[in-house]
Amino acid sequence: MVANSNGKLAILGGEPVRRKAWHSWPKSDQLEEQELLTVLRSGKWGRFQGKDSAVERFEGSYAKLLGCKHVLATANGTSALFASLHAMGIGPGDEVVLSPYTFVATANVVLLNYALPIFCDSDLDSFQIDANKVASKITPRTALILPVHMAGCAANLDVILETAKAKGIPVLEDACQAHLGEWRGRKLGTWGAAGCFSFQASKNLNSGEGGVVSTNDSALYERAYSFHSAGRPLNPKPGGPSYVSNAANLRLTEFQGAILNAQMTRLETQSRIREENVRYLTGLLEKIPGIKPVRNYEGCTRSAWHLFMFRYEKEAFAGIERSVFLKALAAEGIRSSSGYQPLNKEVFLLRSLQSKGFKRIYGEKMLKEWSERNECPVNDKLCGQAAWFSQTMLLGGREDMDHIGEAIAKIQGQADALRGV
Secondary structure: OOHHHHOOOHHHOOOOOOOOOOOOOOOOOHHHHHHHHHHHHHOOOOOOOOOOOHHHHHHHHHHHHHOOOEEEEEOOHHHHHHHHHHHOOOOOOOEEEEOOOOOOHHHHHHHHOOOEEEEOOEOOOOOOEOHHHOHHHOOOOEEEEEOEOHHHOOOOHHHHHHHHHHHOOOEEEEOOOOOOOEEOOEEOOOOOOEEEEEOOOOOOOOOOOOEEEEEOOHHHHHHHHHHHEOOOOOOOOOOOOOOOOOOOEOOOOHHHHHHHHHHHHHHHHHHHHHHHHHHHHHHHHOOOOOEEEOOOOOOOOEOOOOEEEEEEOHHHHOOOOHHHHHHHHHHOOOOOEOOOOOHHHOHHHHHHHOOHHHHHHHHHHHHHHHHHHOOOHHHHHHHHHEEEEEHHHHOOOHHHHHHHHHHHHHHHHOHHHHOOO
16 A cells, blocks of 8 residues: 555645556557568558458457457448448438447447437446437337447447347447457457447557457448448459449558557457456445446456446535546546546537538428437436546556555545635
8 A cells, every 4th residue: 555645635735646657558569560560571551352461360360359250450440330330221311329428439420321310328337328228219210229338348238139129120339449348258249230349549459540340241241341442342253343332441551450460469468457457446446435436237248448437426525526536636646537528419419410411311300309309317417427547557456556546535535625626
C-alpha cells in the first residue's frame, strides 16, 4: 500500500498516490520490424491474393482464432460495419435497432446507408443495450439488430438472438472492442449473421487502423468482399464482369496485415493479464461505497476488457460532481475518462435526419416523431455517472490496481474538502 494515501489530496496541494508512468501502448519488438521489412522488400504493399499475402495470413489466423469460416480484413472497424450493412442489404427505408452507448461509428454507418437508427435504452449495470427492450423497438421497417459488445463485455445475446429469430430479423454484432470476448464459450462476432472488429490504435489488437468482418455465411462474405474492393468479384472468371456491385475501396494494406500478424502473438498473454487485474481491481472497488464496477451477464464467459467501466454515485462522495472527482483522480496520478455522451441526442445526428435525403425517404412527420421514439432515460443516467480506465492501465501488476483503489478511497475520505473546487 502507498504510504501517503491518507495525506492531503493532490488536487489541493498534497502528494499524489502515484507518480509512476502508466504502461505505453502499443507494444512492439523485432517481430514487427521483420514482418514490415518483408512487406517493404517484396514491393507488394497493397492487398493481393496469394499465399505470401500478409493480409491473407492474418485473415486465416483470425478466422481460426474466432472459429468461423470467413474473415475479411478492412481499412478500419467503421468500414467493416459499412461493408457488412451493404452485404446485408440495409438501405433507405430500413430501421436498425442499436445501442445509444457506443462509439459514433455504429450510428454513422446506418446513416451512410440512409437507414434510420432506432436507439434502444441501456442496462445501467452492464453498460450494454437492454436486450429486454429490443422487441419493443421493432416495427415492420426493422431490417437489422445491431448490438454492441461495449468495452469487450458481451451484450445479452440469449435474449437478442431469441428476439431476432422470433421476428425474422438478422443480427450484426459490433464487436469492435471485443477481441477474444466470449458468450457461453463461443467467440463474440460469431453469433450473428456477421461480426465486426476494429484494430484502431487504442484497441487490444492494434495496427493503427484496421478491421475485419467475421461470418459463416459464404454469400454474405462474397458480397462484403466485393464492396470492400471497388466492386470486384471475389473469384473473377475469364470473360466475366470486372465489377459486380456498387462499392467502396476499404482494403487493408499489407503493412497493416504484417503488424497484425506480429501483434497476434501477444494477444492471449495480454488478455490474461487484463483479466487477472480486473478480478483484483473489481474486488477493491466493490468495497468503496458509490463506486459500481460494471457487471457482466452470466453468459459472458470471457470479456476482452478493452475498458474497465464503473459508475460514480456522487451521493457517496459528499455530493461532488463527477467532473471534480475525475480531476481529483487525475491529480493523484490515475488516468480516467467520463466515457460517451448520449449518442441519440448528438446534434449532428439530428441535423442528418433533417437533411433533404432523409426527408424524401421518411417524410417530415416520421422524422419529427423520431426524437420521442428514441428517448433513452436509463442511458442518460448512465452517461452522467460513467467512468472508464483504458485497457493499457490493466497491463501492469497489482501495485497499479492498488494505486487506483487507494486514490479513489483517498478522494472519498476527503470529499468534503472538494466542495467548491
